[in-house]
Amino acid sequence: QRFDRYREVAQQLLAAGQAYHCYCSKQELADMRAGQMARKEKPRYDGRCRHRTEPVPGVAPVIRFRNPESGQTVVHDQVHGDIVFENTELDDLIIARSDGNPTYNFTVVVDDMDMRITHVIRGDDHINNTPRQINIFRALGVEPPQYAHLPMILGPDGAKLSKRHGAVSVMQYREDGFLPEAVLNYLVRLGWSHGDQEIFSREEMLALFDIADVNKSASAINPDKLLWLNQHYIKTGDAARLGTELGWHLERLGVRVADPAQLAAVVRAQAERAKTFKDMAAASRFFFEAPQEYEPQAAAKNLNAETLPALRDVRERLAQLATWSASDIHAALEGCVAALGLKLGKVAQPVRVAVSGGTVSPPIDVTLEILGRDATLARLERAIRHAEAGNG
């Protein structure tokens, strides 16, 4: 594997005098650090093995990189501009452990060099590692890559992101009902912007993104805005594709979807009242299975002696409709309203409870259209029996 390569480069540095063996024990190093801390200095290796010529018997040495002892190392960062470090602040880092294994700061340099990496873009928590890496590149006679350090993303409370905050894995977002385009759009606007534009297609992201427009300061996640973006894509996306996604969430709820063709219609009907597919699925169960029971309050208010006449009238009108379309259904309801001298709400709401079991649904006409005549009539029938029973 690559270990041989790392060893090879380390030997090369050793031979050139740009690295050296260090025989200090862990205890010795710990004491050194403690002393420095006590003197309020920055803890760092003091280079005591730099000029050692003889090995220490019985001690397996580590290899340390010989940092420049004077001058400055400047990082030409694409987002932060030039960052200057005094070389005296940098100590001689270990590039190979006593067991011969290489360390992180050394392996990344060798890898970047071998792979001819041109740009290193990473979180700004790596800024402090950069001058060390640059110095190793120089010692190797290689021009360092371009660096760009992006700001960190913080949790909603402004604290550092951890397993407790935000989603751990991107797949969690799907389970929570988010669309990939919404997540991407949300993320791209964190630390980056293009004027006042908020909505970006993938193509636009590709075309418009420029590292020069990236901000320097960390940003906190705003769950509400992610939700808003998700709904935006639910409202504007392709209904067929979105229907498939809704089906996936319905399945997770244990709902059997007999007719997948209904899915796209349900998405269109629910798009403006659902921020996630998880919510949409929960609110759409009744399209695919009759409600187990009515919400007690909703039934008490809407399925009773008072609403019975309207329920019966609507059932008759719907049963006689020539065509089952939202506009015809709407006309039938209006007919009932006119005949009984009621407000539309006094008719629509009982019907809504009858078919959905609750008080919330898309407009009643499109709800019934999607549900179909058979299911609608059956549920109205059941609701009427419920109202009669409650009455008597």
Added chain:
RNA sequence: GCUCCCUUCGUCUAGAGGCCUAGGACGGAGCCCUCUCAAGGCUUAAACACCGGUUCGAAUCCGGUAGGGAGCGCCA
């Protein structure tokens, strides 16, 4: 502690010395629309961390202060 980074509405941000009476978006508030819930439309509250400079003029440039963050391993 030392080194480095950061600082415009609650949040994401626009802003490259006069175009700023600081703009947009999410969220909030109010009104309208309305068969429920939403969505939508309109209106509205809300910020240049602080102190000094430079300049005719500073959110923008410089210095300091304060606050926040990261790094300081034989971890990655």
